[in-house]
Amino acid sequence: MTDGATTKGSTAGGDLTAVALGQALVVAVIATAGFHISGGHVNPAVTLSLAVGGHVTLFRSSLYIAAQMLASSAACFLLRWLTGGLATPVHALAEGVGPLQGVVAEAVFTFSLLFVIYATILDPRKLLPGAGPLLTGLLVGANSVAGAALSGASMNPARSFGPAVASGVWTHHWVYWVGPLAGGPLAVLVYECCFMAAAPTHDLLPQQDP
Numbered sequence: 001m002t003d004g005a006t007t008k009g010s011t012a013g014g015d016l017t018a019v020a021l022g023q024a025l026v027v028a029v030i031a032t033a034g035f036h037i038s039g040g041h042v043n044p045a046v047t048l049s050l051a052v053g054g055h056v057t058l059f060r061s062s063l064y065i066a067a068q069m070l071a072s073s074a075a076c077f078l079l080r081w082l083t084g085g086l087a088t089p090v091h092a093l094a095e096g097v098g099p100l101q102g103v104v105a106e107a108v109f110t111f112s113l114l115f116v117i118y119a120t121i122l123d124p125r126k127l128l129p130g131a132g133p134l135l136t137g138l139l140v141g142a143n144s145v146a147g148a149a150l151s152g153a154s155m156n157p158a159r160s161f162g163p164a165v166a167s168g169v170w171t172h173h174w175v176y177w178v179g180p181l182a183g184g185p186l187a188v189l190v191y192e193c194c195f196m197a198a199a200p201t202h203d204l205l206p207q208q209d210p
Contacts, residue, residue: 016148024141031133040133043156044068049114049184053192055122065158072162080166090163091152091176099175105150106179107186109143113155114187118196125197155180 027042034040039056041047044065051061076088093102116139121132128135140155147153154160160176163169 016145020141020144023144024137026137027140028134028137031136035133038064042068042158043180044158045110045156045180045184046114046117048181049188052185053118053122053188068158069161072158073165074162076162076166088163088166090167090169090171090173091154091160093151093172093175094149097150099172102151102172102175103179103182105147106154106176107183109147109151109153110155110180110183111187112143113139114184115191118188118191123191123195123197151175151179157181 030042031040034042039050041050041064047056047061047064047068050056051058056064080086080088093099097105113136116136117132120126120128120135126132143153143155154176157177157180160173164173
């Protein structure tokens, strides 16, 4: 017969899986829907990283980030109103995890996110054209499961900012900026230097003798 502790653990595990699956699907759908409009960044770490890689200008990236922060805050206030004032959960470090460990965890998770974006969307050699947003979403879901016992695997400063604004809870909030904004650009530099396909070159037309 299953005891109470096992049942509680199974329920928590099921809840985490459901949340991770939901995040994976949302990222995949939003990135696909917005790709032809703005690139579907949805994430300041992604925007900054692509600016570092030269895929978006600093001016445009600043506008994107401002829009992401505003949208996240508005969504959280709307959710709070729709739920009758229920507190919006914020990202928080797990018990026993220090701020420095949280920064490293967020940097690692965001590094993997940008690496997948580069490998499945930006690299001309990608194996499954058009599947990049789906694969990116699956990576977000997997990281959400892996990071639950550490930092919550935000990987997205805007995703952490909105709930903090709506709830007024800012404990260790800086962790969710420093980690992603360090790990994302680092992944871009590594991929650009070590793995990115060289830009195609065109041979000169053969010269014909007069």
